[in-house]
Amino acid sequence: MYQLLKQIVKVGIKTEAPPDTDDSLRVVSQRLKQEILGVFEGSLAIRHVDAGSCNGCELEIHMLSNPYYNIEALGMKFVASPRHADLLLVTGPVARNMEVALQRTYDAMPGPKLVVAVGDCGCTGGIFGESYASRGRVANVLAVDVSVPGCPPTPVALLQGILTAISSGAGERS
Amino acid sequence: MAFDSLPVELSELPGAVPAWQAQAGTADLQNICQAVKNQGGRLIALWGTDEQDRGEGYTLHLSLAKAEGLLWLRCALPVDQPKYPDLSPIFYNAHRMQRAARDLLGIDADAADRRPWLRHAAWRDSDRPLHRAHAAGKTFEAQDSEYAFVSVTGDGVHEIPVGPVHAGTIEPGHFRFSIVGEKVLRLEDRLGYTHKGIDKRFQGMPLADGAKLAGRVSGDSTVAYAWAYCMALESVAGITPPGRALMLRALMLERERIANHLGDLGYLGNDGGLGFGLAQFMRLKEDVLRLNAKLFGHRYLMDCIVPGGVACDLGQAGFEAINIECDTLMHDVRLLKDIYDDHAGLQDRFLTCGRLTPNTAGKLGVIGLAGRASGQAWDLRAQARPAPYDLLDARMKTHKNGDVAARVNLRFEEIFESLRLLHVLVERIAPGDIAAPLPATMSAGIGLGWAEGWRGESVVALESGADGRIRSCHAHDPSWQNWPALAFAVNGNIVPDFPLINKSFNLSYSGCDL
Numbered sequence: 296m297y298q299l300l301k302q303i304v305k306v307g308i309k310t311e312a313p314p315d316t317d318d319s320l321r322v323v324s325q326r327l328k329q330e331i332l333g334v335f336e337g338s339l340a341i342r343h344v345d346a347g348s349c350n351g352c353e354l355e356i357h358m359l360s361n362p363y364y365n366i367e368a369l370g371m372k373f374v375a376s377p378r379h380a381d382l383l384l385v386t387g388p389v390a391r392n393m394e395v396a397l398q399r400t401y402d403a404m405p406g407p408k409l410v411v412a413v414g415d416c417g418c419t420g421g422i423f424g425e426s427y428a429s430r431g432r433v434a435n436v437l438a439v440d441v442s443v444p445g446c447p448p449t450p451v452a453l454l455q456g457i458l459t460a461i462s463s464g465a466g467e468r469s
Numbered sequence: 470m471a472f473d474s475l476p477v478e479l480s481e482l483p484g485a486v487p488a489w490q491a492q493a494g495t496a497d498l499q500n501i502c503q504a505v506k507n508q509g510g511r512l513i514a515l516w517g518t519d520e521q522d523r524g525e526g527y528t529l530h531l532s533l534a535k536a537e538g539l540l541w542l543r544c545a546l547p548v549d550q551p552k553y554p555d556l557s558p559i560f561y562n563a564h565r566m567q568r569a570a571r572d573l574l575g576i577d578a579d580a581a582d583r584r585p586w587l588r589h590a591a592w593r594d595s596d597r598p599l600h601r602a603h604a605a606g607k608t609f610e611a612q613d614s615e616y617a618f619v620s621v622t623g624d625g626v627h628e629i630p631v632g633p634v635h636a637g638t639i640e641p642g643h644f645r646f647s648i649v650g651e652k653v654l655r656l657e658d659r660l661g662y663t664h665k666g667i668d669k670r671f672q673g674m675p676l677a678d679g680a681k682l683a684g685r686v687s688g689d690s691t692v693a694y695a696w697a698y699c700m701a702l703e704s705v706a707g708i709t710p711p712g713r714a715l716m717l718r719a720l721m722l723e724r725e726r727i728a729n730h731l732g733d734l735g736y737l738g739n740d741g742g743l744g745f746g747l748a749q750f751m752r753l754k755e756d757v758l759r760l761n762a763k764l765f766g767h768r769y770l771m772d773c774i775v776p777g778g779v780a781c782d783l784g785q786a787g788f789e790a791i792n793i794e795c796d797t798l799m800h801d802v803r804l805l806k807d808i809y810d811d812h813a814g815l816q817d818r819f820l821t822c823g824r825l826t827p828n829t830a831g832k833l834g835v836i837g838l839a840g841r842a843s844g845q846a847w848d849l850r851a852q853a854r855p856a857p858y859d860l861l862d863a864r865m866k867t868h869k870n871g872d873v874a875a876r877v878n879l880r881f882e883e884i885f886e887s888l889r890l891l892h893v894l895v896e897r898i899a900p901g902d903i904a905a906p907l908p909a910t911m912s913a914g915i916g917l918g919w920a921e922g923w924r925g926e927s928v929v930a931l932e933s934g935a936d937g938r939i940r941s942c943h944a945h946d947p948s949w950q951n952w953p954a955l956a957f958a959v960n961g962n963i964v965p966d967f968p969l970i971n972k973s974f975n976l977s978y979s980g981c982d983l
């Protein structure tokens with residue numbers, strides 16, 4: 296226990312992170328916090344669905360929760376049930392084998408709801424494109440509010456995408 | 470020669486790994502497989518290709534491995550009755566791959582289990598998406614298919630269906646638990662949800678572009694796949710990357726291993742109830758990714774390995790940064806290991822949980838990290854040792870307990886070994902070119918690539934056409950072998966331990982859904 300506490304103290308708080316990416320991060324996170332406070336009353340619930348990604352985009356979504364980006368401190372939370380979600384984060388080209396599951400997840404969300412398509416695959420179908428097995432971009436299956444390009448998009452780009460989604464007429468569709 | 474006692478005529482394939490190819494008839498298949506198995510070998514991959522454009526039928530492909538090298542076995546099947554004998558009684562892992570080959574191509578192993586694997590509802594069972602006659606964009610009529618899970622009956626037995634969409638941020642798949650009380654009697658997994666037609670997508674791609682697609686078969690193993698693909702292409706082209714490029718590739722592969730192991734150790738701590746572990750390890754992982762971005766231009770090193778070599782070089786400052794990072798990591802990870810080891814609550818969750826005995830692991834052909842934690846001593850870096858591992862003396866780590874604790878400890882040990890290797894690489898790397906040019910025109914040929922990624926071996930089998938394009942390419946993920954093992958490891962455990970056990974394997978869905 297002593298070692299554990301010592302390590303916590305020694306590492307300190309990483310969230311106010313060092314230069315380059317972090318200047319953009321700081322701006323994004325401040326605006327995010329305000330938007331979330333204003334529109335979602337302090338908390339934004341996100342449901343992620345992998346509709347057929349290579350799992351690269353998932354790696355970066357995981358990184359959003361690390362101490363550097365610390366999205367929970369911004370009022371964002373990944374939730375298990377679509378019934379609790381405000382925003383659907385979809386990765387990958389939509390594999391035909393996932394189409395029904397994706398649609399059902401979306402249908403299960405209460406309105407108003409937002410959809411953010413993640414990665415080059417989510418935006419355009421990416422390298423996999425459309426085929427007998429893939430429906431291509433997420434917008435071919437669901438109405439998408441914001442697309443975040445990148446292969447995979449960095450955590451900062453993901454935060455920017457989420458910010459854009461919630462600040463651009465959040466959840467007008469229901 | 471590794472396979473010389475087999476009743477086939479072998480010819481050696483040039484390239485970085487010792488590999489041979491041979492043609493066999495369907496009548497000999499079982500004998501050959503049995504002989505390889507008796508010699509301690511195993512089946513890696515099984516897939517099919519359509520050859521009707523050449524006036525032939527189909528080809529069934531097998532890749533078989535022994536510690537000394539690989540054998541690519543090809544077996545012609547007629548158009549009208551493309552059948553071959555069921556190989557799953559010899560190699561357990563053939564089972565799902567045979568079903569996948571039937572779904573895509575109609576070649577049939579005549580096995581008792583007639584259920585589809587990759588085909589869910591996107592095409593009918595009479596359709597053959599991998600036929601060359603079908604254009605890349607062709608789609609098929611949907612056909613609903615009920616999947617018959619094996620049902621367990623008895624007093625108090627009930628089922629829990631989970632997925633394809635899971636509670637957390639993970640890939641999709643369906644798990645069907647048959648349980649009594651809290652105890653798991655049987656777990657059956659159904660995958661294929663992320664099937665996006667990668668084999669079809671490869672066909673006709675310019676050879677040089679294939680590395681990008683290979684690097685996206687399973688994003689967390691992008692370095693391993695890109696390397697395996699490039700190795701296969703370099704074998705076809707008859708070129709050898711410069712020594713410096715090979716050293717840089719190994720450096721990237723070890724960094725990929727470290728990053729993934731760090732992330733897994735964090736999540737394993739978290740699933741065991743120690744959130745501290747997640748915060749600490751994810752911080753370390755982020756540091757590694759940031760240095761990757763700074764040195765190579767990509768956090769996960771995607772597209773950094775290119776045919777002929779690597780895409781970018783490192784200067785002295787870069788190597789120094791790596792050395793400093795290694796020292797910090799070595800110190801911090803050691804400290805965290807002590808904390809994990811001393812944490813009674815965590816060890817209580819880890820020890821004896823999700824045991825896969827060496828005996829079962831051997832029978833299932835489990836490989837890679839999960840295999841080594843259950844006494845399966847396979848590590849390409851220490852055995853076939855493709856360059857530059859022939860110069861590195863990588864040390865394989867194994868455990869016999871096969872529980873979550875063994876898979877956790879192995880990850881720690883492999884991080885320490887990879888950090889040591891990074892130091893050695895930085896010390897030994899010599900000046901020189903970072904890529905060898907590809908020949909302007911490439912002739913038709915075949916080549917194999919084999920790389921020990923963090924999860925296990927990635928194999929890429931490439932056939933090039935005379936037009937400088939891919940005729941066919943198949944990428945194989947170690948998860949094919951290891952998914953069935955998860956079901957064995959979970960048996961007899963309680964349902965709430967499943968996330969922990971699953972994470973300790975951390976298998977790829979995308980990698981084998983293709």
Ligand code: SF4
Pocket residue numbers: 347348349350351352386387388413414415416417421422445446447448685688
């Ligand atoms: S955008 Fe890139 S990282 Fe994301 S799923 Fe597609 S290929 Fe993978």
